[in-house]
Amino acid sequence: MSPRVVFPNRMLPYLLLAPQLAITLVFFYWPASQALYQSVLREDPFGLASRYVGLDNFRRVLADPNYINSIEVTAIFSVATAALAMSTALLLAVMADKVIRGRGIYRTLMIWPYAVAPAIAGMLWLFMFNPTMGTFAYMLRATGYNWDPLLNGPQAMTLVIAAAAWKQISYNFLFFVAGLQAIPKTLIEAAAIDGAGETKRFWTIVFPLLAPTTFFLLVVNTVYAFFDTFGIIHAVTGGGPGKSTETLVYKVYNDGFVNLLFGSSAAQSVILMVIVIAMTAVQFRYVEKKVHYG
């Protein structure tokens, strides 16, 4: 950084930083350190005493079939949500890039679900598809299909994926549209003049040049599917039926608050922390690359 002109005050900068630092200390660093500390302790069943158990909590968590199950659930859920949300958004963005009239209106009509809370997105889908009163559930059953997401695991999973992806389309759409507009039109026109059809142009020019946007969105969508969808799971399925939609974040919450397994919950928190750190690192590495690219 080049030497900047600055103000000479000595105390003022600390005062300016104080509010932010106080909040991060009390509500971020202190609890995070407590999670680390508790992850190596085990409480007795009455919560009266706890003792040091080393990495035992981690060993138990990672050997627990329920935890392995929730890793699988999270993986399926994240991959499916990201794939569905991104492919739909890409299709729509490519179409929006083609039209001349009505672009602004299309964009406006496409972006507003961003403002819908994930939990509410889940409920909207549940209204349409729940067996008691959902019109689509009614129609599915009328065709003879045994639809009941409240009892059938894979069906519940399908429902939460649809809801989670639905909510994320608008976000991906905006970024894909911006990415498409940043591709020099001369490149595409040159290929068109050379006789490449629309499909060919898309796969050989547009799609490779969109790679930075796609990769960026992949990271963002994965983070979203991991963390922000807690509301959908909690509001729609509660991790059920059985444990078929119990994601990692939902399990941390459930084991801590409902099952009161503090040591295990803390160990799971620490594992999640490692995952977030890895994801953030990937995200920021990529951002640096984008600077070179642009």
Place this chain on the structure above:
Amino acid sequence: MADHAAAATGSTAAVLGRREDGAMVGINRRSRYIAHAILILGILVVAFPIFYTFVASTQSLQTILRPPLPLLPGDRFWDNYTTAIFGGIGRIGGVGVDTLLFNTTVVALGIAIGKIVISILSAFAIVFFRFPFRMFFFWAIFITLMLPVEVRIMPTYKVMVDLGLIDTYTGLTLPLMASATATLLFRQFFLTIPGELVEAARVDGAGPWRFFKDILLPLSRTNIAALFVIMFIYGWTQYLWPLLVTNRNDMNTIVIALRKMVSFADADTEWHLVMVTCMLAIAPPVLVVLLMQRWFVRGLVETEK
């Protein structure tokens, strides 16, 4: 209008590359019609869940419970909405949607304004002053990005209980006011402000406060607006946090209350009121997005950098 997104990302290539009339070589009329058709279909799919809920919110409970739902709104609009807003809802202890909307507005505004104030002050300190441990503090703020609530649920809850912040507006907002993203954004922006401006201000005898108020704030207006939209939506759509720190029905945010109202096991769920609450939970942030669309797009793109 059409090039908002491009302008927001600052991609001049997009603006320059497009011909005056917007038409592109190699895209014929037919494929453009198909594009319109797919877009309209896409918009219908995106909008349908909300339309469905809106229709349901204007029907009587009996109609809702007897699928299929009619395709057009019914005649209970006023009845349902006034009952939900002013009458109170049984399953959440008779709290009306007016209280829930009030709580959620306080939370969303509190978080958005709090984040902006706290972050702009931090960025101001980091960019325009030199002091020991400056970069240490910067990284301390930055690393909070890696510590979302989800990875420290139990201990944070304990802190809230110890501080007596359960069921308070402070508890709902204060812990979410720290913001690495906003601080980074303001820092990035402040770094582009030429040093001559600071120098000129100092020569004219302006202190840091004066400089902040008369130069920095007016220059940051666009960033503040963009950030406000994003943070308002962030605050409005919070789930895990209000779930943790509220027990009392009259302190719930609307999203959490909605979760409490819905039960598929019980027959006494007042679905028509649930649908109304759902619509009212969706409307304010959607309006903010639509009315402040320019800032919204900008904020979204900026905060992800």
